[in-house]
């Protein structure tokens with residue numbers, strides 16, 4: 235596993251060569267950054283909201299993927315499951331983005347120069363694109379996703395991979411606090 239640590243250190247060194255350090259210093263000197271950083275409650279409340287949004291989004295992702303694996307929602311079609319849980323995923327992501335940006339404002343250098351932060355961001359974009367593509371595909375082939383269907387083996391392996399992807403994103407979010415920046 236030491237290769238992951240080596241990779242993160244290499245990524246941290248590369249980030250230091252980009253314009254990001256200058257940008258982080260500039261951002262940290264703005265009034266809004268000072269406000270978030272010096273406030274007694276803004277960062278704490280934002281972090282709490284971020285975690286609650288993680289819970290809501292991840293549970294919704296789990297429910298959709300558990301339906302594919304026939305571990306939940308077996309009496310409902312995939313379209314019904316998406317109608318119920320997909321809005322929670324998208325609203326959850328919006329809250330995560332908003333609260334995440336406020337957290338960045340509070341400590342720009344800690345976040346923007348952090349390799350775990352950027353790895354997490356890339357994976358969030360990939361997870362969002364996968365969700366978008368999957369939803370579009372289900373709507374296009376709604377008749378195939380009846381209450382009894384569970385998708386092909388490839389789709390079920392994909393569901394497992396998506397759950398794993400979201401778990402990695404959560405670990406990286408927590409890992410930001412312990413990795414070099």
Ligand code: HEM
Pocket residue numbers: 281284285288291292327330331333334335337338344345358400403404405406407408409410411
């Ligand atoms: C959409 C854009 C997102 C942004 C801009 C963002 C940004 C951030 C930031 C700045 C932190 C604080 C890290 C620190 O200083 O310790 C954080 C923490 C965290 N994020 Fe995100 N995040 C986003 C999405 C997500 C998503 C989709 C997940 C997972 C579902 C997630 C899970 C976490 C977790 C578990 C933490 C650790 C919180 C803690 O333990 O204090 N984030 N995020």
